[in-house]
Amino acid sequence: MEHQHAWTARWIRPDAGSAPATERMQHRTLYRKTFDVADPAASELLAEVTADSKYRLYVNGTFVLRGPCKGDNWRHYYDTVDLTPYLREGRNAIAVEVVHYPSLLTGGGSDGGPLSEWRADAGGLWLQGALKDKHGSAAETLDTDGTWKLLPCDAVQIGQETKTLFVGGTEDVRGDRIPAGWREAGFDDSAWGVCARPLEPLDRFWGQLMPWQLTPRPIPPLRESEQEFPRLMRAEGIAAAEKSPAGALFPLTVLPGETVALELDAGRLTTGYVQLAVHGGQGGQIDLLYAEAYEYAQPELHGGVRKAVRDDMAGKTLVGNDDRFFPAGWGSAGGPETYEPMGRRAFRFVRVVIRAGNGPLTVARLGWRATGFPLEELGAVRSSDPLTDDMWRISLNTLRGCM
Structure with a gap:
């Protein structure tokens, strides 16, 4: 269930007229938010972020994290991240790439995405955070809203995947369809669009359940x-x-x-x-x-x-x-x-x-x-038989890769 929280950010996504014509296909969207920092040493930026279905987040061109972890119809997990170390004096930019997998009911073929990833019928990005000064006062709110810039991206075509159907297809990526330098603070996004109708994270009028029941991430980041x-x-x-x-x-x-x-x-x-x-x-x-x-x-x-x-x-x-x-x-x-x-x-x-x-x-x-998974090795097996040592090492590698 959606836990008690002061929800101020809204879900944003491309408007219907700029999204792909079919929800049977994966589609990607690039998002940007620029802001100014006078003194990074006296500033703090904590953010909560999630997307439907997957995201990669960058600050000033540097990769920060990816997510969210897998949820279900009753839990959509969000991540909490400290972006302060990535700030610099002057203009800054948060850039996020989001891929949305089509509905599990209507999405078909290799373009349907991983079967183990829950998703709503329409994707989007949600980020809540504020740039604060050394006194803890908000200097600027950076919540996702109608001021964020966005651009639907058609650079990726999903290849046929027939061996398992659980992991989704592989990628054909055309670099000339990805704006050069879009993750950087100095990129010109003046021609990009905005979300005309941001969506509240909860129904304040009727109280009905929303597609994304926002819940804190229950496990550590990979x-x-x-x-x-x-x-x-x-x-x-x-x-x-x-x-x-x-x-x-x-x-x-x-x-x-x-x-x-x-x-x-x-x-x-x-x-x-x-x-x-x-x-x-x-x-x-x-x-x-x-x-x-x-x-x-x-x-x-x-x-x-x-x-x-x-x-x-x-x-x-x-x-x-x-x-x-x-x-x-x-x-x-x-x-x-x-x-x-x-x-x-x-x-x-x-x-x-x-x-x-x-x-x-x-x-x-x-x-x-x-x-x-960040598995902590609290114990170990040691033996005079080299095969036993090899089996222990292989077992650890398996757990770290498959948990």
């Missing part, structure tokens, strides 16, 4: 840490030593019309978000295929066995779903264009295919943001 791939398994199109550290490859420039393929090993089965930073590359394409193991292409020729030792490449290939990114080409060495999928991926290996268009395409960085 841990996140940036990681580099420790091992290159295989390379095509360039001379590189197999089983060598993958980080030494970057920055990697692929010349016009050429293709390079890399197979990278994370060292263990993990969950997270692969991160790309590129510059140049207009007309190019980067494919990211996620796999648990090397598999036989024809298992019937091997007694029905698809996979054995996970990193045994002999006679095997990587099999899995893939995201595809098409760079806009505006990135530079000092300010690269970046890509990170909205949905969390599970993998040990990633096959990366980089195709340059009419100009060179440089991959400045390729790593991943590892995530999972």
